[in-house]
Amino acid sequence: MMIYVCRIELDEITPKIWREFRFHPELTFHQLHHLIQEVMGWGDYHLYEFQVNKKSIGVPDPEMQPFERGTSKELDARKEIVQKHVSMEGANFSYLYDFGDGWEHTITLKSIDMEQSDPVPVCLDGARACPPEDVGGVWGYQHLLEVLGTPDHPEREEMLEWAGEEFDPEHFSVQDTNVLLRQMKDKLIPKPAKGGAGSKKITGDTAGKPAKLTKTALNKHLKQLSNEQLIGLVKDCFGVSKDMEKFLSVRILGEEAAESLFEEYRKKVENEFFPDRGQPKLRLQEAKKAIAEFEKLTGSMKHVFELKLIYVESGVDFTVTYGDIDERFYRSMVSVYADVIGMANEDPMGELLEEYGDRLQKIVTDTEGIGWGFQDALVELHAELDRD
Incomplete structure (x- = not known):
């Protein structure tokens, strides 16, 4: 089996933040994106783009991107295979994560291992912690380190x-990273390896590994259960955790439960800016984690869109109320606004733009006079809206 061994470095940061890891070259670039998120320690909150041999690989529509990358056509990362574009040892390509903070990474194919038999990605080595999300790019991270030091x-x-009190810029654990990679291994191996003919060739040696329930086995088992047994199983799942209760509520009660959850998570986002009690904490990461959690529980594009819109609106209202904040703060607002614009452009029916168009424009209007080039960045993004 052919396995790639790569090194990834975060550009413009000293001392270097880097990782070495191996993976099957038949991954799509979208799978590679998820792998990079795990080995680096990012939160997967933002858009991304690869640059390989002067080709742009990322989201399908280049008009969704808030910054011009100098390419005429973007390839779909969900369809493009890494090996098709990167095949020579020593080859370099780049990975951009978060168009607001602009985290550029350089990836090098160090070697091609023909002896490895396990397709599951493994982190081999690395140094230093990944910067926190929405810290404000290289400048913001350097400022954070200066303050903490x-x-x-x-x-x-x-x-x-x-x-967070636990943040240590020098900490990185290969062992902890590999635990995470093992937990999501099914998403990080080539699609043919998930079942069907030929899957045994790249599944590796599974002897002695813990048994894991697959979707196929689950489906087979559920078909054998009586209605009474199925009801009992669902009841047992309902009591496992609060998240499971929320998940089942949305699946069973539908829009009514989703609306109720939306109000709960809306409050979580708004409380970081305007809490019911005490002073604002402005924990931007907590607000974004709430949005990501809601998305996993409901999968409701419209509600996720509105939560992100509320995040930016709250940031603008906070500035209007308390005055200018800092570059890190506004970079986060711009980044999420870019996500919102991208979601609106992806909506095939144009319903998001029709319903929320006025609020998107109001955000731009309300930022007049705010520093750090905030309004200029929003104006550029708003101009990317596809109104056809």
Whole structure:
């Protein structure tokens, strides 16, 4: 079996933040994106793009992207296979994550291993922690490190609360990373390996590994259960966790439950900016985690769109209320606004733009006079809306 061994480095950061990892070359670039998110430690909140041999590989529609990348056509990362574009040892290509913060990575194909028999990706080595999401790019991260490294810095307490007391820029665990990779291995191996003819060739040696329930086995088992047994199984699942209760509520009660959950998560987002009690914490990561969690529970594109819109609206209202914040804050707002514009352009029926178009415009209008080039960035993004 052929296995790629690659090194990825985060550009413009010193000392280097890097990882070495191996994976099957028949992954799609979309799968490689998810793999990079795990080995680096990103949160997978934003859009991405690969640049390989002067070709752009990412989201299907280049008009969705907030920044011009100098390419005339973008290939669909969900369809393009890594091996098709990268096949020579020593080859370099780039990976851009988060068009707002602009995290550029350089990836090098160090070697091709013909002896490996396991297609599951493995992290081999690495150094230093990934920067926090929405820190403001290279400049914002350098500022964060400066603040955290200065015990009497006036921003230190605020930054510690934002980044989390547990954040250690020097920490990286290969072992912890590989635990995560094993947990999501089915998503990180070539699609033919998931079943059907030929799958045994790339599944590796599974002797001695813990048994894992597959969708096929689950489906077969469920078909053998009586209605009473199925009801009992669902009841048991309902009591496993709060998230499972929410998930089943949405699946069974439908839109009514989704609306109820939306209000709960809307409050979580708004509370980071305008809490019912106490001072605003502005934990942008917590607000974005709430949005990501809601998306996993419901899969409702419209509600996710509105939560992201509320995130940006809250940021604008916060600035209008309290005055200019900082570049990191506005980069986060721009990044999420870019996601919203992308979702609106992806909507085939144009319903999101029709319903929320006025609010998208109001965000731009309300940012007049705010610093850090905030409104200019939003104006550029708003101009990317596909109104046809």
